[in-house]
Amino acid sequence: MRFATLTAAAMLALLSGCSSALYTQHMNAAQVTPTEAFAASLRQEYIALAEKERAKPDFPDATFFAARAAQAAKGVAVLPDDLTERGLLAEHRDELGAARANLLPLLDQTRGQLPVQAARAQAAFDCWAEEQEENFQPDDIAACRDTYLAALAQLQNDYAAALVAAAEANRRAAEAAALAAAQAAVPPVETYTEVQTLAVPENAKVLFELGSAKLTAEAQTWLKENFLPQVLTFAPERMEINGYTDTTGSAKFNEKLSLARAEAVKAFLQAQGATASVIATTGFGENKLFVATADNVKEPANRVVEVILKK
Numbered sequence: 499m500r501f502a503t504l505t506a507a508a509m510l511a512l513l514s515g516c517s518s519a520l521y522t523q524h525m526n527a528a529q530v531t532p533t534e535a536f537a538a539s540l541r542q543e544y545i546a547l548a549e550k551e552r553a554k555p556d557f558p559d560a561t562f563f564a565a566r567a568a569q570a571a572k573g574v575a576v577l578p579d580d581l582t583e584r585g586l587l588a589e590h591r592d593e594l595g596a597a598r599a600n601l602l603p604l605l606d607q608t609r610g611q612l613p614v615q616a617a618r619a620q621a622a623f624d625c626w627a628e629e630q631e632e633n634f635q636p637d638d639i640a641a642c643r644d645t646y647l648a649a650l651a652q653l654q655n656d657y658a659a660a661l662v663a664a665a666e667a668n669r670r671a672a673e674a675a676a677l678a679a680a681q682a683a684v685p686p687v688e689t690y691t692e693v694q695t696l697a698v699p700e701n702a703k704v705l706f707e708l709g710s711a712k713l714t715a716e717a718q719t720w721l722k723e724n725f726l727p728q729v730l731t732f733a734p735e736r737m738e739i740n741g742y743t744d745t746t747g748s749a750k751f752n753e754k755l756s757l758a759r760a761e762a763v764k765a766f767l768q769a770q771g772a773t774a775s776v777i778a779t780t781g782f783g784e785n786k787l788f789v790a791t792a793d794n795v796k797e798p799a800n801r802v803v804e805v806i807l808k809k
Contacts, residue, residue, distance in 0.1 A: 518557055521548070524564035530571045535613035541570035543621030551628075559628050566624070578602065578620050579627045590630050597623065601650065608657050615653040622646035706801045709747060711758035713766060721763070725805075726770050734776060734807040739763050741781045742788040744800040749784045757781025763803045 528545055532538050544567035551560035569576050578598050581591060601623055608616045625642035629635060705717040713721070729737070741760030743752040760779035768774045789799040 521552065521557060521561040521564050524548075524561060524568040528564060528567035528571045532571055532573045534573060536609040536617055537570045537573055537576075539614045539617035540576060540620060541567050543617050544570060544624075547621060547625055547628075562628070563624070576620075578605070579624045581627060584627055584631045586627075586631055587633065590633070594623075594627055594630060597626075597646070604650075604653060604657070608653060611660055612653060612656050615649070615656050619646065619649040619653045622649045705763070705803065706759055708744075708796060708801070709755070711755060711762050713762055718766065721766060722770060726767065726772075729767065729772060729805070729807065732807045733809065735809040737767075737772070737777045737808070738806040739777060739779045740804040740806070741779065742786075742800050742802050742804070743783060744797040745784055745787070745791055745793045745795050753781055753783030753785070755781070756783045759801075760803055763805070 525545070525548065528541055532541065544563045548560045548563035548567060551557075551563060554560075566576055578601055581594055581598065584591075584594075586594065601619065605616050605620060622642060622645040626639070626646045629639045629642045633639070705713055705721075707714060739760040741756035741758070741763075743756045743759070745752070747755075757779060758781070760781055764774075764777050764779050767777070784793075787797075787800055788802055788804065789797055791797045791800065
């Protein structure tokens with residue numbers, strides 16, 4: 499009987515020694531800090547659990563957590579305890595299984611974004627599973643379970659806040675992009691130090707016959723002798739030619755006619771040496787009259803163009 503007692507004690511000492519050596523081996527391997535944030539946080543959580551179990555002393559569970567810390571240190575993907583090798587009562591297996599099923603997708607969503615909180619929740623779940631399997635220290639079981647529930651709630655709250663922040667950041671980015679696009683669509687404001695507006699012709703000279711965009715012979719002479727020198731002397735960086743009509747005929751016809759008159763003056767100026775690239779033409783038709791009249795009024799003063807010189 500005495501021999502049997504000694505043998506059991508010797509075997510226990512031998513097993514403890516082997517477990518202690520394995521524990522030390524895993525803890526040494528766990529001293530490397532991985533570069534990935536979640537793995538680094540998980541490693542630290544498992545080291546804390548391993549040291550806690552060793553202090554009891556509970557070498558098998560201390561070794562289990564030390565091994566998990568070593569895996570995390572190597573960058574191996576470590577999932578929450580899968581419970582398959584845990585000797586759990588049926589009701590405890592169901593509760594922990596449901597908790598694990600709820601935790602896994604949350605970890606997938608938060609490992610990269612909230613590594614510290616995610617690692618804390620996973621390690622607390624493993625602590626709960628380990629204590630629940632032993633099932634003889636109610637205070638330790640409750641402590642691990644409460645720690646897990648608190649860590650889970652913190653992770654869920656922080657993730658919800660992160661989603662709100664991301665949505666707000668996306669909204670602001672979309673607004674900034676829309677504003678940038680709108681600003682890009684707006685042509686730059688042109689600034690000129692000198693602007694001169696010339697009504698052509700002056701002295702009640704008529705450039706066009708009624709309903710025509712062809713310059714009269716008199717108009718061509720006047721433009722060449724009186725108007726062109728002013729343009730060439732001014733040397734504009736931009737020239738805007740606005741065409742007008744009277745109110746006879748249809749509004750659609752007059753709109754086209756007014757633009758054709760502006761184009762006719764542009765062509766004439768180009769032929770006389772004006773730079774084509776700086777000239778822009780617009781036809782106002784009946785939307786904007788040079789001289790206000792009623793509808794269907796043959797007003798020669800409206801058969802003109804207006805030239806704006808800018809530099």
